[in-house]
Amino acid sequence: MHTLLPFFLAMVVLIVLLNMWAVKLKIAYPILLVIAGLLVSFIPGLPAVRIDPDLIFFIFLPPLLFEAAWSVSFKEMKKWWRMITSFAFLVVLFTAFSVAVVTNYYIPGFTIALGFLLGGIVSPPDAVSTAAITKFVKIPKATSAILEGESLLNDASSLIIFRFALVAVGTGQFVWQDAVTSFLWMVFGGAAIGLGLAWIFVQAHRRLPTEASSDITLTLIEPYAMYWVAEQLHSSGVLAVVAGGIYMSLKRLTFLSGSSRIRGYSVWESFVFILNGIVFLVIGLELPEIVDGLRSKGIPLSTAIGYGVLVTVVLVVSRIISSFSAMIATRIFRPGVVPRAKTRTRMLLMPILMGWTGMRGVVSLAAALAIPVTLENGDEFPYRNLILFITFVSILLTLVVQGLTLPYLITRSKAFDTFLNEESEELTRREMKRGLKQHVYAFIKEKYDSENSGHHGMQLLMKQWEERAKAADDTWMNEKTKTIFTEVLQIQREYLTELNKDPKIDEEIIRQQLYQIDLEEERLKIV
Incomplete structure (x- = not known):
């Protein structure tokens, strides 16, 4: 413990310094974090960091999702719910299916179940990365609302796919009837549990003699409680946190004092910032072991990198295809809300840019790290190290390539100059x-x-x-x-x-x- 504590403190200092550097360079800090995570893996003599796969979701996901739910505009989500739900569910399913088919065909011994597992991991774009990248350029409020709303729901949908695929890999079978029943319970049960607990928490804040420090402490505990209760009832902890977080966000003026809101904003901003940074650095620390695991299975590093590049291309192409499909469907069913671009070229560039916003990040890392080391029968989990490595490559490429080029493409294309005639x-x-x-x-x-x-x-x-x-x-x-x-x-x-x-x-x-x-x-x- 005495050797690990200075190391973790050094990690936090490194995260802060990288953020300061990113601000100076005017680039998104997740880009530097993921590069730093890669470079850290080459430093010899660092202490081994092990996080129990069963705890990775519980440690990182609840606060990240809760903070995102508080930040999103529910009014904009209602306005663009068709687009958001299509990206959050249909696009995620299409992306996961595409990854499953391609990896099953190109990676020897990679089953469809493993392909869906990998697809569920890498399909959700990361809202933190997108927001950090697009803050240096002006994008329409509608676009940012769609991206934020999508990020909340696609985390839930992708992790549901991840869970079903994990069961299929472990048991070797997939019963559709049980899956449909389980899916409905996870979706609706998770949302109901989150809303019910959120109502209880709001009443507790109102009736108890709390002050700013106790209010903030309770808000740090509440997402973990929502997640834990939902998971214990075999529902979706992710949807519980999202639904509960949105409800509490809408009620924030009624149960939190101005002092609690002001101080809580700063506390949560710092807390989530550190969590994001730690996840990126932790995967970097595990890379040497992952690479050793690949070599022990006879998978050359160059081959694994090639698989990672292939999956990344599938992710980008799938999202661009989905963006065009969404635009076509909108023109057919809701022509009144179609963006009015000045030229046909700019109209075509809009879905391409929307597709180019699909940077992967913390949720994908957390999901990959959550894969158990062994199956229930004690056998080694098949292709675990390869899945982890492909996930890291996908995150690295999407953040660096898409993240560095997206601001330039938005500025250069001017595709978002006119969007739904928004007021100044x-x-x-x-x-x-x-x-x-x-x-x-x-x-x-x-x-x-x-x-x-x-x-x-x-x-x-x-x-x-x-x-x-x-x-x-x-x-x-x-x-x-x-x-x-x-x-x-x-x-x-x-x-x-x-x-x-x-x-x-x-x-x-x-x-x-x-x-x-x-x-x-x-x-x-x-x-």
Whole structure:
């Protein structure tokens, strides 16, 4: 333990330094992490790191999925649910099937069941990687919403495929009737369990005398509880965390204080950042053992690399084909929401760019590491090291090749310059703030106008919301005006919550303004 602790601390420091370097180079930090993971594997004398395959999902997936569920816009998910569900389920199934067929044909002794296992591992694109890469270029809100919503659901669908394939490999058989029943229970049961537990957690936050530190601690425990309970009931822990996380995200204004939301945001951002980095470095540390395992089975390293490149090509081609299919289906069934590009060339480039966003990442790594070392009968799990190696190659190639070229292709092609005639973000923000100020001023004038006469604090408060001019100091802020000011902040939240129901308003702008209100409330506490 005394030798491992400095090593893990060094890993965290390395993750932070790589992120700083990535910001300076203006590239996505997962790209540097996966390269660092590869380079770390060549350093001699490093301590062996072993993570129990049965625990890998439980350690990493719940918090990563929970944080993603809190970040996604549910309003945008509802708006684009057809596209999101098609990418999250049909595209994942098509990709897994394509990988299964190709690997069964080209890799000697690789069964269809193993092919579906590998397909389930590498089929889900990584939202963290995509978001980190696209933050350096401007993409339409609809596109980012589709990618974020897809990433939440495709993790669940791919891991369901992974679980069924794992059973098929272990037992050597696949019963369709049992599979359908199990699938329905995993999907609907997992979502129901997540929603039920999320409701209980929300009530606990509301009724218990919690403060910011205890609220944040509970939110760190809750995704693990959702995942564990669902898995114990043989349902989908992933869907439980996703459904529960979305529900709690929608209720965040009702059970978390402004202080809890502000501090929790920073804690979760740092926590998820470290988890992502550790997974990439851990796979790098296991690479020497994986390579040795390949050699012991008589598989040359060059051959294994070739298999990895082949699977990566299948992933990219499958996603591009799926993107074109989705665009064609949208033009047929919902022509009113088809993106209006300026030229036919740009119209054709859109699905290609959507297909090019399929970088693989942490979920694929976690799934690969979760493959058991042995089967239930004690036999060695077939092709485990090869599957791990192919997964790493696919992640490396998609992150480096697609990740480095995607910003250039988006900028160069200008395919996203016009997309559904979206309003200017800055114009939307200005109109929202103007309406917010008018709403607050009308509220104060109607409720407290009779108290305005002869009260210096009230006069300043009225003037502030009438002209948005700050007072020279805060001496006027007595307990009475603090109470009114706090009430005003709550009125703003209610106004923004109603405004968010407008489908034309970007939810991210609403969330940014709500965050500013939370900051204002925190400042008020120390005045």
